[in-house]
Amino acid sequence: MTFGAVEVRRTRSKTALARHHERALRGELGRVAKPIAWDDFDRSRYPEPALALAEDLFTKLAVGEYSAVGLFAQITSGLALTGAPLDIVAASTRVGSDEIRHAEYCLRMAELCAGKPVAVTIDHDALAASVxxxxxxxxVDFLVFKYAAIGETLAAALLTECRRRATDPVVKALYGSLVADEVHHARLGWYYAAHRAPLVTWPERHALADRVAEFVMLLEEEFWLGRDAPASARGAAKALGVLDSETQRRVISEVVEGEILGALDEIGLGTSLAWRARRRPEHA
Ligand SMILES: [Fe+2]
Ligand SMILES: [Fe+2]
Structure with missing residues (x-):
């Protein structure tokens, strides 16, 4: 550890998160998750290939959500140890409780699609090696930029598209519940970015921009493949909110070019060049 002593005062960031924090302190923010009518899901309405794709989607989501619990615990710890304003630390503490609820929801939905209990394996060594x-x-700066600002913005965009496509009411309610939280997580990331932007020195900014650019360059490749249903199950997969490759690629390029690059530019971490030089999948 390299922190030494950290002075803690009742500070606030100069962002809108400070107002949000005051409302939380006044007990005005009881964000209660709306119940989801799980029992209404009827798997017999869908063909097996569509259910298999949805099960795979919710299983992978569950892994990501569960991993995010530990990740945000680490981020919260880093924010507290580096003396971040209290509104930012407080917002970060709330992310973990959202993510474990998301993991629970996604596992439950995977089970409903599978029609039987589902287990997932989390590779902690791989996670530790990449985080x-x-x-x-x-x-701490890099973790918040990568996982909260950029990562949660991507998650919110992808899940918003899943929700838009889905017509199954249970699945749609689940996506809606996830999106409502991921939007808050993304905001935490961008508020932290706005808070840090005037404080970092030029060498720090360059180092951070390089690390963020490296990640941005791999985004398109990472999300290149969606879940493509056979023609006979295409409508059913869509009703379950499953994204095909073409849609997934469109969502990623729209959110990167329409939101993320501009937001990074605004805080002096230009990554437009990195995006233009991004690694293209071989079959692109
Ligand atoms: Fe989540
Ligand atoms: Fe999240």
């Missing part, structure tokens, strides 16, 4: 520890301010 730097929140033991320096530079790493």
């Amino acid at each position: 730097p520890e929140a033991t320096s301010l530079a790493n």
